[in-house]
Amino acid sequence: MTQAVPPILSITPSRALVDEKFQVLVENLPPGCPVTLHSLHHSEDKDDWEAYGHYVSDHRGVVSVTEDLSFGGTYTGKEPMGLLWSMRPVPGSREGLRLRKINVCTPMLVNISVHSGHEDFRDRTPLASALAERWYMAPGVKRIDINKQGVQGTLFIPPGPGPFPTLLDMWGGGVGLLEYRSALLASRGYVSFSLDYLRSEHLSADVEFKYFETAFNIIRNHPQVIPDRVGILGISLGSTVAFNLTAYSTIIKPRCIVCISSNHYHPPGTTLKAGFKILSKYVLLTVCHENLMIIQIIVTNMYHRHFHKAHFDENNYMSWRSFGLDLIADPSNNVEVGRINCPMLLVNGCDDQNWPTVETAEEVARLLREGGKEHLLSRLAYPGAGHLIEPPFSPHFRATKFIILNSKKKVILLWGGHTKAHSDAQEDSWRKILSFLQLHLYHSPSVKAKL
């Protein structure tokens, strides 16, 4: 019995950090052979994610994902990392899924295989496959649970003698504590603290503010932290935190801040959690009751005037964008960003459907200009990108399931973005965020504000 000798599929490097590129190469194919490269990942939530590209081997029998064009699949064109960023749930999966790694101490495993043919490639067993490990933590990075003076979160410390420049990493609302970006930042040389700020109920805005200040002090006093090189990185609601603390705190003086998908809506006297709960209640009511009259009677807070602005797209996905626009129209509801005195990088997707982040960024720019502080601001606005601007090569989610706080109701929230443009934005913005942080947190004190 003769056995056909298979092609060889290699991934270089086979172990890498999630923001590093790899080269996928198939050799020993017949020349001019149509094949499909397929990636598969089984997530922690037990869903399967995949991407694929259709290729034709050259006359040496080689397909190089780095060099060759994909003729179709979940991505087209010359896309070295397409097998990662164009991943989506396999057909038949539940709706509105999102891929996020919770355990950052283990790598994300991606199986890449090559199949013969283009259509119906799935019906055939793969010709060859290889496994790639994608890590959020570089070797030597230490992960430490923090539960001190009421402050909870996870701290990541880079390898080496230290001390290091440091980042407070603030996530958005409704997700719980996500560690992966902090782990990645520590792998890039920053002590990084992922703060859990939505878990507990704070009695008042003052108490909540103190929570942040206590967190900042704990971190600043850590032996591995350089006290005057602490920055804040926030996404979505996390950017509200960044703006709020930097504008008003006498204790928290970040050396620089990065706000992704900027949001400066924070009515004075409200806690973030309360504001978020109200928002969730509004969402819950909008989903449950079609009769606007009933909603207006039930909810007796400042939001009710804007209900009619809730927007559902043709897929019945909910967008908060127009509703948000109305809310931020009243400047008394917003953080006085004009008070900020440190370099700031704002990163936005122009197709953000979750929050009017572009308008927010415009407003921030205007306020700083008025205060003669425009030199502090750098802005990145990406056409076609949505709200969830994550580390590079993460799959794009145009809309995902959002579980409303304290209820069993789910709604599909529209984040926006078109996959290719959004993925390019993730790659470009991460590189620029890292160089902004390196300039302000690593380099010598003669600070240059603009990138």
Added chain:
Amino acid sequence: MQLSLRLKCLSVQPSRGLMDEKFIVLVQNALPGSQLTIRALHQCEDGHSWEAFGHYTADTTGTINVSEDPSIGGTYSGVEQMGLLWSFRPIPGSKSGLRMRKKNIQTPMEVTISVYQGHQTEGFADLVPLSGVAVERWYMAPGVRRIPVTEGGLTAALFLPSGPGPFPGLLDLWGGGGQLVEYRAALLASHGFASMAIDYLTAKITMETGKMVDNQYFETAYRVLQQHPQVCGSKIAMIGLSFGTSITLKMAVYSEVIKLSAAVCISGSHVQPVDGSVEEILRFFQKNGEKTRFSEKNEVIWRDLLLPIPTDPSLKVNVGRLQCPLLLVVGEDDQNWPSQESALDIKEMMARAGNSHLLTVLSYPNAGHLIEPPYTPHARSSTLKTVEIEEKVMCLWGGQTVEHSRAQEDAWKKMVVFLKENLYGGRNPTSFSHL
């Protein structure tokens, strides 16, 4: 107020790599023109510490790139991208005769790379580095599986590449020190070969019965590999180093069962009593024991035991009958086996028989006996306990570190291409030329 801190940024890319992959060590944000030492530290499984270091001067942008800039002192000099690995040596005060070998290949080799102010040569333990990173070096690629093999009385370990297969197979043999040495087989599996590392001198069956294995032991290994559902039974090669070469050549030429698609022989010889068992071959070497020489440091030199190369055909494997491609790897400063003289004789024999088109010889000046996977630190001599002698001796292997390290890198690359062409190829001979 805080003094202007110049925070040195040290990075090693990739931070996790296979043992035969290169990395780029970069220092940034140093004071232009400043003198810095980059040092690697590794603690091996038996607790010994190893170090390597280079002396650098930061350029006008405050950068040092180890793959582009020269080291002007330390354990290596010149532009040496991987010098921090291959020039590893035991730290001062260590006992002599050490050799770095990893036993547990399912975990990575952990190396700490740090940068220090100035050009330092000693006392690193008392200095505080400016920056440090951790690097992992793996013998097993993700998805490679290790399967212990005990059927047929074998003491072996099979490494299967990830993927459906079937894969070409490889039998991997080491030398007179015995033990089950797995790292090369694990690394070859990471390149797509179903590789079986075999212990044939200190196998369980030998330790229990006191009897050396016979020829059937190797044929059993071949059959087990051939019959594995994920192995392409018609594409099996054999690789041997040192005494492993003796077994490989014998099996390649004389075995009725073993039909090899290719053979790789490193630092070995074809001189042996033809038709002798493992035990008989070992006794033949011992008989010539009085030809043992000693270096000035009293290191044992065994290369003369098989010299001069005999003319008697009953004392040499008849390589003229070889039917598969053979790659010979020779260190010209091999002090343990007469591999260079043997290679020349093999070449002659094959030329006379008309099958020299099957032969490729890679001969490296100033390389020694232990031609290992790339970046393995060179041991010019080390303590050895063979199956024949009870006490440990200090064995001279030979080789000059720089040339030996280059030889390892070059030989490995060519060996992998040779194996791929003979086991995977046949379709597009140029398809592996990028390696």
